[in-house]
Amino acid sequence: MRRKFVYPAQMETQSFGSLEVNVRTDVGFVPIEGAEISIGYTGVPNSQIEVINTNVSGKTPTIELPAPPIEYSLEPSPEQPYAEYTCTVTTPGYEPVVVNGIQLLPERKALQDIEVIPVGNGVNAQQLNGESIVIGPHTLFFEYPPKIPEDEVKDIAETGEIVLREPVIPEFIIVHDGPPADASARNYWVRFKDYIKNVASSEIYATWPEATIQANTLSILSFTLNRVFTEWYRGKGQNFTITSSTAFDQKWIYGRNIYENISQVVDAIFVNYLARPNIIQPILTQYCDGRMVQCPGWMTLLQ
Known part of the structure; x- marks a missing residue:
């Protein structure tokens, strides 16, 4: 009952x-x-x-x-x-x-x-x-710093030595829980799929239609794999893969819950990403909600 x-x-x-x-x-x-x-x-x-x-x-x-x-x-x-x-x-x-x-x-x-x-x-x-875990607010209900624009396809010369010849789905990535220059922020080893599920649960609502969740998850995957493929932060002398700062990357929230339907979508499509013709590199798919933050020429979150 x-x-x-x-x-x-x-x-x-x-x-x-x-x-x-x-x-x-x-x-x-x-x-x-x-x-x-x-x-x-x-x-x-x-x-x-x-x-x-x-x-x-x-x-x-x-x-x-x-x-x-x-x-x-x-x-x-x-x-x-x-x-x-x-x-x-x-x-x-x-x-x-x-x-x-x-x-x-x-x-x-x-x-x-x-x-x-x-x-x-x-x-x-x-x-x-001894403090409790506090899950921060969802990005669609809180005004986090807007994304700093970047080129969607990186010039390899900008990133230092590239060790990957083609996109590879890693088992783990290292998430820097703060802006890149914040040396006090902790680094976390996170399973790749768990990272994608966390970001998707933080940036879209699980109540949206499945096709909309799939489209947004694909954008999150492409952005993440661009950071992995280009060794973006390691090429700058950092020891992490990606950050949790919305100004630089995507919102990952330590300890947060995910949603069963988002988890299932990620499990089904996590090996996919977006790319341009004749370019191996996954696209750095920058996006915004289109309401709290305007981003002409970018992708907006689809509802």
């Missing part, structure tokens, strides 16, 4: 999305059975609405939770189109983890991976100085 909750403030709705949490160790990615997951509204203290446990595969049951009307994410709207939830993970022998701001869209399934480490093994990979 569906449980009905009243979401605070603007959330007077009978729309629902769903959430599945996956808990595993940070080393070896071993699933954690019996982890307790407490779910509440982000920003509302003592708002626990559900407590669930992981199974032998480290996964929770899929639960339905209130979300805004789907129209908010299909048409321009001043209303936030997603609900935000907080998950607190506790399990014997492991450090607790808190994830704030899980973004739940209506009629879609959100997937949240959470890694834990044994008690006494230092700082959790997903916690800095």
Whole structure:
């Protein structure tokens, strides 16, 4: 039987999305059975609405939770189109983890991976100085720095030595979590497909039609593979593949949830990219939302 909750403030709705949490160790990615997951509204203290446990595969049951009307994410709207939830993970022998701001869209399934480490093994990979993970706002509902224009096909001479003769899909890429010149920003090794799923979940809405999601995902793939192929940042003396800054690259948000339907699209098309005739190099497909940021001559996000 569906449980009905009243979401605070603007959330007077009978729309629902769903959430599945996956808990595993940070080393070896071993699933954690019996982890307790407490779910509440982000920003509302003592708002626990559900407590669930992981199974032998480290996964929770899929639960339905209130979300805004789907129209908010299909048409321009001043209303936030997603609900935000907080998950607190506790399990014997492991450090607790808190994830704030899980973004739940209506009629879609959100997937949240959470890694834990044994008690006494230092700082959790997903916690800095004991702080919780805070998922930043979606790019379509927040004004991040606009993309600095670049040539869509790079002059090889500009990037230093090129080690790739043709596009290759890497297993991992290194994401610099900040602008290129920010030496204090952390670098993260991220599986290529996981990176694409994260960016797509951060830059488009999972409620959009599948063909629209495919088109935008293809643009994200092409941009990423251009950075990989040209060794763009390594050619400038940096030790990473790409950044999380919207001014330079695409929005990757550490620790964020993805969406099941976006994940399926990425799994189906991740070996594809856009290119010009007789040019091996993937196109650096720069784009903007076309509303909060105008970009004449570029691609705009398709709804």
